Amino acid sequence: MILVTCAAGKTGQAIVKALVANGQNVRAMVRSNSSLEAVKAAGVAEAITGDLAISEDVLRAADGVDAVxxxxxxxxxxxxxxxxNIIAACQACNVSRLVFHSVLHTQIEALPHHWERHFVEQSILNSKLSFTILQVGSYMQNMLPAWEKMAETGVHRMAYDIDAPMSLVDLEDVSEAAxxxxxxxxxxxxxxxxxxxxxxxxxxxxxxSSILGKEIVAEKEPLDEFLDHGRALGFSDFTLATMAKMFPYYDMHGLVGSDKTLGWxxxxxxxxFETFARRTAAAFD
Ligand SMILES: NC(=O)c1ccc[n+]([C@@H]2O[C@H](COP(=O)([O-])OP(=O)(O)OC[C@H]3O[C@@H](n4cnc5c(N)ncnc54)[C@H](OP(=O)(O)O)[C@@H]3O)[C@@H](O)[C@H]2O)c1
Structure with a gap:
């Protein structure tokens, strides 16, 4: 049995789908009751609720699993x-492997959500657990919520410089690798x-432009506009403050890695991206 945490999110759903398709028994941990049905429909063996910030919840989730x-x-x-909490639960439950779905370049202090991961990675390295850390780049799929609007308006908008280099990865490749x-x-x-x-x-x-057969223009969404929109959608202050640091960093440096290890x-x-975009355009057709 493999425990997958945050199983109902964008990443979680993709990883669960790939594991189930591969015949693995999955215990899906979600936070809210409303997410339970979605993971059950994905064919998991067990679905439980719990909060990662509550040690008892995490211990219960890890009880009896082979890997996390x-x-x-x-x-x-x-x-x-x-x-x-995850590390302590893996130790207490003698889990045979902890795989951490981390982010690319956790050394970057200017990106708070990467930098905090640096400390989690250090704790894993010091845990005596058998571990694997996957440092994952930004997903191509992040543009999906805006796909239809992009196709309709002819504008592909993100809140960073249109020439910033980004190593975008297909979440389906990430799941296959996992x-x-x-x-x-x-x-x-x-x-x-x-x-x-x-x-x-x-x-x-x-x-x-070439796939959709109409001109699509790249445009940088002003940061203030993006943050106002995020606030209206209910993003927390913490998330907004993190994004307010992330996009200016992307403006200056982008976020690049190598795809060699994934290929291996x-x-x-x-x-x-072209293959991803063709597949996505066909799915929206
Ligand atoms: N998006 C990217 O491009 C990207 C790239 C590389 C790595 N990552 C990493 O992938 C991870 C997931 O990102 P995502 O975009 O898939 O997130 P997401 O779609 O927002 O999903 C996050 C999930 O976390 C659950 N959750 C939130 N707080 C929780 C808590 N305290 N205890 C238990 N569950 C909790 C939520 O469950 P409920 O729905 O039940 O509330 C939600 O379904 C993040 O660590 C991110 O850094 C993302």
Whole structure:
């Protein structure tokens, strides 16, 4: 049995789907009751609720599992507490492997949600657990909520410089890699960068124009406008403050990694943006 945390989120659903398709028994941990039905429909063996910030909940979730695939909440003030709870539960339950779904370049102090992960990674390294850390880049799928609007208005908007280089990775590749990593003890005690090919917003817009058969223009959304929109959608102050640091960093540096390790794990070339965009356009058709 493999415990997957944050199983109802964007990442969690993709990882659960891949594990279930691979015949694995999954115990899905979600926070809210309303998420239970979604993970049950995905075919998990067990679905439970719990809060990663509550040690008893995490202990209960890890009881009797062979491995833990730890997805942390996105931009959470309790990053280190959640990580400590997972590590303690894995130790108490003699879990044979802890896989941490981390982020690319946790050394970057200017990105608070990456920097906090740096401390969780250190705690894992010091835990004496058998671990694997996956340092995952930004997903191509992050543009999906705005896909239809982009196709309709002809504007691909993100709140950072349109020439900033980003190593965007297909979440389906990430999930395929996660299944392989969990199935192979050779990945124990290793830290692996899981990034996709480098591309800018401007280059994405050119590809989208050709696939959609209409001009798509890349545009930087002003940060204030993005934050106002996020506030209206109910983003927490913590999330907004984190994003207010993240986008200016992307403006200056982008976020790039190498896709070589992912290619090696998958045994094929990682999916590029054009392939992802063709698949997505067909799905929206
Ligand atoms: N998005 C990216 O491009 C990207 C790239 C690399 C890595 N990551 C990492 O992937 C992780 C997940 O990101 P995501 O975009 O998939 O997030 P998401 O869609 O917002 O999902 C997060 C899930 O976390 C659950 N959750 C929140 N607080 C919790 C708590 N205290 N205890 C238990 N569960 C809790 C929520 O469950 P309920 O729905 O039940 O409330 C939610 O479903 C993050 O750590 C992020 O850094 C993301």
């Amino acid at each position: 695939y730890y997805i942390a909440p996105n931009m959470d003030p309790n990053e280190r507490l959640n990580g400590d 299944v392989k990593v969990l199935a192979d003890d050779g990945f124990a005690n290793g830290m692996f960068e899981i990034a996709g090919p480098v591309i800018s917003l401007r280059e994405k817009a050119e590809i989208l 794990i998958l045994g094929r070339v990682p999916t590029d």
